[in-house]
Amino acid sequence: RLRAVLRAFKAAGLTLKPSKCRFAYGELKFLGHVVSAQGVSPDPAKTSAVAEFPKPSDKKAVRRFLGLCAYYRRFVRDFAQISSPLTHLTKDDVQFQWGEEQEQAFDELKRRLQSPPILGHFDQSAETEIHTDASNTGLGAVLVQRQEGAERVIAYASRALSKAEQNYSTTDKECLAVVWAITKFRPYLYGIPFRVVTDHHALCWLSNLKDPSGRLARWSLRLQEFDVTIVHKSGRKHNDADCLSRAPVESPPDSSDDDDDARFLGAVTDADMGALQRDDPELRAVIDYLEGQGSSVPRVLARDLPSFVLQRGVLFKKNFGASNPAWLLVVPASLREDIFQACHDDPTAGHLGYSRTLARIRDKYYWPRLPKTVHLYTRSCHECQRRKRPPTKPAGLLQPISAPTTPFQQVGMDLLGPFPTSAQGNRWIIVATDYLTRYAETKALPSGTAVEVAKFFVESILLRHGAPEVLITDRGSSFLAQLTQEVLRLSHTSHRRTTAYHPQTNGLTERLNKTIADMISMYVDVEHKTWDEVLPYVTFAYNTAAQETTGFTPFELVHGRKVTTMLDAMLPHEPVEDGCDDAHAVSQRAEEARQLARLRIHDQQRVDARRYNLRRRDVHFQPGDRVWVWTPIRRRGLSEKLLKRYFGPYKIIRRLGDLNYEVLPDGTRPSARRQPRPEVVHVVRLKPYYER
Template sequence: AKHCQCSPSGVDKIGCTGDVEHTIQTGEANPVFCQPYRVSKFERDLINEKVGEMLRDGIIQPSQSPWSSPVVLVRKKSGDHRFCVDYRRLNAVTKRDVYPLPRMDDVFDCLAGAKIFSSLDLASGYWQVSVADSDRYKTAFVTPDGLFEFKRLPFGLANAPATFQRLMDRVLGRLKWKMCLVYLDDILVFGKTFGEHQERLQQVLVALEKANLTLNLRKCVFGTSRVKHLGHVISGEGICPDPEKVSALTDFPVNNVKSLRAFLGLASFYRKFIADFAAIAHPLHALLKKNARWDWGETQEKAKGTLVKRLCHTPVLAHFDDKLEVEIQTDASYLGLGAVLMQPAENGPRPVAFISRRLTDAEGRYHSNELECLALVWALKKFRCYVYGRPFQVKTDNSAVKWLFSKKELVGKFSRWVLELQEYDFHVGHIKGAENPVADALSRNPAVPLTVTGTSMTEHLSCVLKSNNYSMAEVAYLQQIDSQIRPLFTNLSTNPDSEFVLFKGVLFKRNSIDRGRKFLLVVPSTMRREILSRNHDDPTSGHFGIEKTLSRLSDRFWWPRMAKHVRNFVLSCVHCQCFKHVSRPHAGLLEPIPPPSHPFHTIGVDHLGPLKETDGGNVHVVVAIDYLTKWVEAEAVPTTATIHLARFIKNQVINRHGVPIRIISDQGSAFTSAEMDEEVRLWGVKHVLASAEHPQTNGLIERMNRSLTSALAAYLNPTHNNWDNLLPDAIAAINTAKQSTTEYSPFQLVYGRTPNHAGDNAFDWPNECPETREEFLRRVSAMRRAVRLKITCKQKKYKCYTDKRRRSVAPFKPGDTVLVRRNIKKIGLSKKFLPKFVGPFQIVRQVCPTTYLVEDLPAKRIRKRWRRFNAHVCQLKLFRLRVEEEIDDEVSENEAEDVDDSETGSSTIISGHARKTQVVPSPVLTLPPP
């Protein structure tokens, strides 16, 4: 048979190369020697048996050396014992051989385009290398029955890996990197086609044969499309961790610092597969700091479990291809830095590697713009081997990087960073935070764990989603490879009465609710993250609560457990938690305003502001809302003068919707002026003035002002002077969102149809049967009658609820992470656009029934600035961090406090506090000491 010399039939026939000999340079060191360890009779018999085998096979020989090292038996998982020699004292006096071992990253970066693989393993590789005659006596080992020395290279010598790697590089030097990879005795042969691979494999076997090296055929794998190599699984699609290695982490016991270091060492081996490794592992690394007290709690257990779960659901990273374009996405938060290297593929960009790290104490005090620049400098250093000497793109969701290159005069670290970046040829592009998976991973910790198959588009802790719309072909492909959706195709073929239908190869679900589209697109898991973000984070979605977000989605999309996913996504939105109000019942009985008989019968009008003056000179917003449909009109104005108010009502309300019967407003000077009285008289409108200092009389418009403020605050520029440009989008988001009271969007109640949202035209929806005029009028009239009943019913329930006394809340527990309400004021910025809460902080203990002692999180405990203060329970709100795995987990009722969703002046209040302590970032804002 060909290359039969490479496959020995026994240990006595393993090869022995003459290309390299192992030497042991000890200089003038005195011989080190040791008496044999005391062992049991059973262990002594095992040692003698192994010594006899090695003597018979010519691996060792009797010795008279002055050197000696003791023998130890190491128990294997299988129950057998491994014969080892403790060479620590010999290694201490050995001069080091610094011959390099290949870097793991370099080994895997040569596999672009490879489809066929063979894995070769040398038979007792070290024993195929001779020890130099002049140095054999130094390898002597002592047993209870004699002294022996090695003729062949033993395990445990300090320079053994360097010697063996030098041998393999000499034997396969001209083939290495081009057709095979070599790491000690593990050889990987690769090729793009079977024929090419076969030719390359033969060249490798010939080289091994010439060097008199033999293989262990039981451990070799030939001509496969998927192979395990160096703790990874390699295929034509990319590289992922070896599941057998990852499984070792599942039940890894962590009960002290030593075991924690071991766990993190093993987990860090695969850190390039996890986008936010540093952020997730932060609570674990905190226990390894100097003088840190060992305090293993829920936070640490959660972080450990998240790492294990993320490793079990890692994406298949693409092989780096030097011929393809390179894109780097970076992001920074107050918890760490992160970046991802990506290259284009058939189904969109695919990640090649993820990197992340924690911030130092000094970096933790950087401004966010400084952190963004730092992230870029750090990422390019890490990815230098990929991008140096070639053009590439950098994408970030922060404009600080562009500012860095446009600034003429720079000082300090900025000037140093610019100099460091000058050697790279790159273009900086902007990417929305919702489309930046690294930003979600580090700053908002993204959410859907995915099983990656082939070249499917997947997410970060998790691959990168395309920012553009999906084609129908891509949607069909992603549906077919989705483990949750694939069974629905099978059921469809066997069940003709299925609620699912195929249209142009894409799976849809029949809508059983008489609202929205008749057919709902079945969304695969790889698209859900982007769909959720578009319908909650996008400017036309307004960062609304659970009900509105779910309604916006359920009118067009469906996937298993969608309601739970939406609930988790919204509750863990950092922006919503920090910027939205926490609504609570107020004292005093409620007198609801009866719902009007038809649209635009009764409208509420109010001024919102003053806000930061815009480039157009606007400072206030005039807002009007219809009491039946909840339709909103708004316009930016420079002042609250009557002339602007009257023009708004004339142009935006009367000319568009007709003259209302009644207008409700407060007693502001613009509403009580003589000019306004004259305008109202000419229009023939009844003007109702609300009680002074009692905005609840016009509660609907006051509640709408809050919703509008929250919608605008999500997308302002740093100077807060572009809100008038964002106003139309915010109004569109409100008017197309379902109201919890009416259960319809204002758009539906006014126009009698479902609105078409941004991105909907990318999907080819099935045609719906057209209605006759009579059918349309009957349906709209019935819908509005039902809405009046719903408003009346809702108002009765809300009155009953509001008139009750304030309810007590479940107590916080030590270790809970909370936000603290603060009345933030900043010169030059509008108070309405600033966060309502700061933090997060950690509960230390309960001082009294209504007061808690809170302190900075461990990540922000800087010497002399460690804040600890008392806070009243009404100032506290539980903080929930978005962790990728939790999007799929059900959230209990106690994990949310206040879900703002009502447009009747009320809100859905869920009492209680979450008990799951999350891995949390540093405070959103700096809170001055109390």
């Protein structure tokens, strides 16, 4: 058997790590389950958490308990039916009130998960059946096989019907149960013959329809890829799936398990539509008025009253704004969610924005306050919020870092690379720049470790220019390492870190990186092996070039004199003076130059901020606000252009000035054992979270 398993892995091209393999075990624990020769069952160590779960005191606790139980719902027959008193409590429009029904459901789920059945292993060669059934509220299915002469349950499944699906005829509901169950268990069923057992005799002809149309045609096509036989079994002998179908659930089914046709209104007849319209209080008032049975109409509809008409018992509204005037169906509140799904969420609608979604709906449908409801729906769309950037100016005004008063009082530092390994074994460049004089210190490094960073700080900054008051870096591991932090502590240097994914905070150093790289590229050899030999020369060139902002060279502002180059020695360009200035005069001129440079930096920062802020918004959040956080990710094998950009929701924990905030994932419990560390996020990465 082991040889057969290893051959299967080899044929599939899979690689196994011996340290993670277990051989000759009677049973194994895997992802919260115990797998043995007898079958699959929940891990008792995991289900003990259910047994020890305290009685919920609010809706959040109920949701946590149901989420914990739902992981093992495949082992609990009638799971949804048992849990229905608890799921009812979690609805937004239901007040939390713990009663006898909830207590019984709570205890029963605990009991069931303490002694769950052992579900069988699926055997492709065994006789396979799916038992399906549909009720007025849900669908149920049981995957069973006949193994060693006995019927063995492989898995249970159930889900609720959407509002549109509840309007289906009995035959359509039973047919939907068959199609949904086969789709649900497709990984087991594809490529093998199997039977579907149903208590609805009319379904036996589904796969033999001569001329199917509409929904039945689409369902019939779905079954063409399967080797399926549909057989009838009376309801009295069909209790397993029947019980599951009567299990109400709180939320709509996942799109992967749901039938696409549930989002369309083709199943709603004129009589059904008229009845649904009369169930809507606002629309009923209009219908009563048109039938002469009422005189008062809601103010929101009174203005359009002359444009309403009843046809075949269904309320329509004249669309006078269209190029070809047409009648619009007046949609009751109970069906608007289905309209939104079809006109916004569905692939044929494309998750487009407010204007296009509104235009698509207005072309055929009408209901009161339509623009407002479309705005609220599109704004609160979870998928749109995760992907799309706000259609307004980016958040966050520019707040320049004030220029220091003395050289190397405030220093920015960064690592540039990796580069191709040079002849001397170097791969990185560490760069430091002074925020007043713009003077740069650089060094080629074999690695970007904390040891190299700390050594550079001591030798090139501390021993050459003195200890800076402030060091600004990104959040690289070398700068956050304990060794680096200890060196900074001993030198009494305050360490300021940029926020993640926002290097503009250390913009001066980032700009220097680009300049250094551009200069090196002009002199490096074709194999890019001599870049570290060129580095000292281009750094000298940078330090002796006049800065556009200050009007001085960094060398002059640091050393108090102009640099003398080899060209100056060969071609003297200044007359020889009889005397020379005293040290005080030289020092005074250097200090005046630095103060002038500081004023010029300040003036340029004001100009830059004014220009930058024209394209920005001043946005503020408050503690407790829920937000999305923009986080660029890359996943091997996936297109970066198609990945979601925003993650969350997160909750604002603390405001750190005008631009930075501390956030935590929403729902984090203060008493959690492994409390996550708050993340500091720049406001440009945040956008409001809108809940539906």
